[in-house]
Amino acid sequence: MNRTSRLVVLLVTVVVLGAVAVGATLHAAGRAARKDRAQAGGPAVTSGAVRLDDPHRAFFRNMAWGPHRDEITAVPAGRLSGPRTASGVRCLRFHAAAGTGICLEAVHGELRDSYRAVVLDRRLHALRRYDLAGTPTRARVSPGGRTVAWTVFVSGDSYAGTAFSTRTSVLDTRSWHLDANLETYALTVGGHRVHTADINVWGVTFADDTHFYATAATGGRTYLVRGDRTARTLRALHSNVECPSLSPDGTRIAYKKRVRGADPDAPWRLYVLDLRSLRETATGEHRNVDDQAVWRDGHTLVYSLPGDFGSDLWTVPADGTGTPHLVVSAALAPAFAR
Template structure:
């Protein structure tokens, strides 16, 4: 290599390293600016002790700008717009039941962020954590608090090309047994076993510690499936169901459904399925819903919609009556003790 070529290589290396350094600095500065941005009239948030087993509290990810953004906060269960107590634990997705929490969080690096699932105890202390293969999107805890599930978006699956696909895991917090990918479960549709590379599973909602519902997609269709951890099976029950959420009494599923003639960029509406009759009921929420709703009680659904701070929580009756109204601004990923 001659002197000129060596100088060009050296110059290129300096520029590359300089670009990386500047990018890393801007990345860190951007994160700091987001956390330090003033609240500008948003909900007031203060630090304090948070216990997931408190029956008088509801919990969600605080989206208000300021030092407590993204922290899990506690509010009065009957007044989600009430004063917020921040736990100090930051999560992108969160759920809790029976004193167990699951927190999907970002781990900020010099050049890029990675993600992990953190199992939390009643006081939001870490019990164990697991590295995630992609970006967090859904999280749930079983009613008894023993089993947790999470879903992430991943890329690189051979059948997906450059598109995203999902990966869903279920963890037994008592034994530590992890089913890292529910696509390994035996899926049956219409009584026939499905062997397809395009199978995706996401959006777990638990019936108990061993049984659950979820969405499975294959062949261009989505199905509500009932899952069995012990048997490692998924059985399709109904079509066109995404992100199911089981009612506290175990009789109904709230879910987002693709509706005909909708805007392709806003295709989903919030429905409720009676598991005994498989009768569908459209709720009074007519905007598109890209969330996994939760049940505040046996009669009421709560879900997130875009808002000034990123997301607000809204509510609507589950029986198709009434109209939606906003429960809390600057909030996401709610959990209600039942």
């Protein structure tokens, strides 16, 4: 091969390699652009008036990208994928009942963020604010709207391991009396008072304005406990229960249960406990659920799983039948009128 031929081959090789590089770059850019368009083209959200006492509406934290991300949003109660009306109130965790709301929000500072709990009236106006000792993780309102609770991570950021500490507070919205830390309540397990320093309490769900259920951990085990605000007691009922959620009729608890053989970073499956018989029923959701489920009605559970926008809401029957269904994308922390 003479010199001219070698130059021609070299030139052709350079052109081909350049074309391949340009094509790869355009393909990657196209994929990124399509992804951006998909995210930007998420559920449509418009601003408007939102009332927490509207029986025809359900509420959740909107996770769709755009100016209304993280705002508490109202949708038709019977069609969660319907038109979204954003309130302008941003929350990391949220719950509402009987026209009372609890919003755990971030306060952005120059050096670091802090967090606070905000009690909301039916028009989402702030009634009281309370500084939080850590990162928000759970929030609940009693069915009558009088009592609210919240849980934060004081250290750690996951329930999966053992290196975490929580603080759970309960607030009476009439007297504004605050029990800042439920670990000060008297805990009994198997009829015996527990005095150890390793007690952790999280995930309140209310039976009424005074009585509630929660998770208590001690000695490396977790328990479903029944709490009494007046007596300031926690009584263990059943083991291996986390983030309980009481059914509307007060007879069952939905919860996440650690199962043997699961990934240590994804150890939970969604179960339902009958409070009279203490019989456990596994739901049809076989994926890891790291959430405090909500009862949409007396038969259906709603819970979050990771999605393209951070979180989607799924449903599954509470009686162990059926299969999970995606009910709405780009949503978190639902609340339903009773």
